[in-house]
Amino acid sequence: MNTFEIDNKYIAQTYKRFPVTLVEGKGSLAYDDKGKEYIDLAGGIAVNIFGYCDEAxxxxxxxxxxxxxxxxxxxxxxxxxxxxxxxxxxxxxxxxxxxxxxxxxxxxxxxxxxxxxxxxxxxxxxxxxxxxxxxxxxxxxxxxxxxxxxxxxxxxxxxxxxxxxxxxxxxxxxxxxxxxxxxxxxxxxxxxxxxxxxxxxxxxxxxxxxxxxxxxxxxxxxxxxxxxxxxxxxxxxxxxxxxxxxxxxxxxxxxxxxxxxxxxxxxxxxxxxxxxxxxxxxxxxxxxxxxxxERIDEEVFEGVKVRNKIITDSISISPKVKEITGRGLMLGIEISGDVDKAVAECLENGVLVIKAKNKIRLLPALNIPFPQLTKALAVLIKAINES
Ligand SMILES: Cc1ncc(COP(=O)(O)O)c(C=O)c1O
Missing domain, CATH: 3.40.640.10 (Type I PLP-dependent aspartate aminotransferase-like (Major domain))
Structure with missing residues (x-):
């Protein structure tokens, strides 16, 4: 039996999971059991503030x-x-x-x-x-x-x-x-x-x-x-x-x-x-x-604001984006397309995002490296445009 089958048979089925088994993570990158890399914009639903397995x-x-x-x-x-x-x-x-x-x-x-x-x-x-x-x-x-x-x-x-x-x-x-x-x-x-x-x-x-x-x-x-x-x-x-x-x-x-x-x-x-x-x-x-x-300080707050601007500036360009709600690195994106399709498309292309009601929800690590954020946003925008 693989992990999907064992989980489906033995764990209470209260969560509809994405079809991925994550086995490793470092910073804002996660890896599945086939070695595929994902940039995580969901942060374990706002848990991984400094990413996976932060050194300190x-x-x-x-x-x-x-x-x-x-x-x-x-x-x-x-x-x-x-x-x-x-x-x-x-x-x-x-x-x-x-x-x-x-x-x-x-x-x-x-x-x-x-x-x-x-x-x-x-x-x-x-x-x-x-x-x-x-x-x-x-x-x-x-x-x-x-x-x-x-x-x-x-x-x-x-x-x-x-x-x-x-x-x-x-x-x-x-x-x-x-x-x-x-x-x-x-x-x-x-x-x-x-x-x-x-x-x-x-x-x-x-x-x-x-x-x-x-x-x-x-x-x-x-x-x-x-x-x-x-x-x-x-x-x-x-x-x-x-x-x-x-x-x-x-x-x-x-x-x-x-x-x-x-x-x-x-x-x-x-x-x-x-x-x-x-x-x-x-x-x-x-x-x-x-x-x-002990590490959450002014520098972190500043970093959150800078990343928020990068995200909102780039996402709002998409003609399919109706509204971006939230603050800092807790954001909801309302789109005119199919949200489930966009989320699935992101997963397929190596980016983890989740939903909140009818919106795409972003809750990345507060220290997500800029090159990873930019790369993930390009995937997300494409997925929104094609949704
Ligand atoms: C605002 C808020 N309150 C409470 C909870 C419940 O937290 P937990 O799942 O750790 O019990 C959540 C979880 O999503 C939440 O977002």
Whole structure:
């Protein structure tokens, strides 16, 4: 049996995979089992911030694996505490809870917001206001937060206490007439929803209303965070200051880790025993994350902006491109042609791109070398033109 056959027989068939078995990767290049090379513009869905098997990441992970692999959260460990300090400094928040995925980071954020509100205002004030078309994860609670019925339909009942509105000032204020709302949760750029950038007007209103009403503002930066949009977190592009920011994907540089980072208002909300995770703060994952986070600086942000310009300038020339949405290196391309055909054509010609709803989605490594980017764009433009 080959890998396709084994996978199809033994793995839960929840992902429709591309017909390729990847066996190796270095930087922004991946190789399949036949030795074919691909330039990766999808970055493992925003995970491989510095590409595959980045050298600093690899040596940090290998060194930690040879020193202390796992202890449990019953003991202090250095990588988790150093990483938490760094994340707090970069975000100007107060504390971090480590989990293993984006969904877990969001679960933590929801628990934290509810506890803050219930301690202060009683149990009835527990509702989380989320946005239509959002995506926050696949657990039953983060599915409830997700504003897309397509993900809900076969799994009801979902966790109660979630309401959704359109990302407009009017819809927000209408929804906030419900006095039992304790948190507003949003992605500033909706990723799985089709790379939709929230307007400044909406985000500022949400921030203002949250402050005014002592509502917890949660920003899900699982796809947008860690330099991808030209700032450490995308909320910084709006000059707002949320109470909670959640992050995962790129954080581990390829290892599973998620973090719920929260501000002063919430710093003493959780008490011993309120939340936990066996693998949360795992030393190997944290050592890998540390090697990624400590390198995300102004130079990286500048590099993101330069690459964004190269991509948007060249792609927008195609007559089949209707719109390019997103920011930095999180981009959606709407075309008048067949998106699936264009994505397949790219794969055939050695370029990895993915979809977000009806758009071609690009999430390359933040340090993709310029010659590789230019070469991949030529393939992509041809595929779009012929789609
Ligand atoms: C914005 C956002 N939130 C949450 C998640 C869920 O993250 P995970 O798959 O790590 O649970 C994702 C994953 O795509 C995401 O894009």
């Amino acid at each position: 990441w690899q040596s940090a992970v290998c060194a930690q694996a040879g020193q202390l692999s796992h202890t449990s959260n019953l003991y202090y460990t250095q990588p988790a505490s150093v990483l938490a300090k760094l994340l707090v400094e970069k975000s100007k928040m107060s504390r971090v809870f480590f989990g293993n995925s984006g969904a877990e980071a969001n679960e933590c954020a929801i628990k934290l917001a509810r506890k803050y509100s219930q301690d202060k205002y009683g149990e009835a004030r527990h509702k989380i206001l989320c946005l239509k078309n959002s995506f926050h994860g696949r657990t039953l609670t983060t599915l409830a937060a997700t504003g897309q019925d397509v993900f809900h339909k076969d799994f009801k009942p979902l966790t109660p206490g979630f309401v959704h509105c359109e990302p407009t000032k009017e819809a927000l204020n209408e929804a906030l007439k419900d006095e039992n709302i304790c948190a507003i949760m949003m992605e500033t750029i909706q990723g799985e929803g089709g790379i939709n950038v929230l307007s400044k007007e909406f985000v500022h209103e949400a921030y203002y209303q949250a402050q005014k009403r002592d509502i917890i503002l949660i920003v899900d930066e699982i796809q947008t965070g860690l330099g991808r949009t030209g700032e450490f977190f995308d909320y910084m592009n709006y000059s707002i200051y949320p109470d909670i920011v959640t992050v995962a994907k790129g954080l581990g540089g390829g290892l599973p880790i998620g973090a719920c980072i929260f501000g002063k208002k919430l710093e003493n909300t959780f008490a011993f025993g309120d939340h936990g995770s066996t693998f949360g703060g795992n030393p190997i994952a944290c050592a890998g994350a540390l090697s990624v986070v």
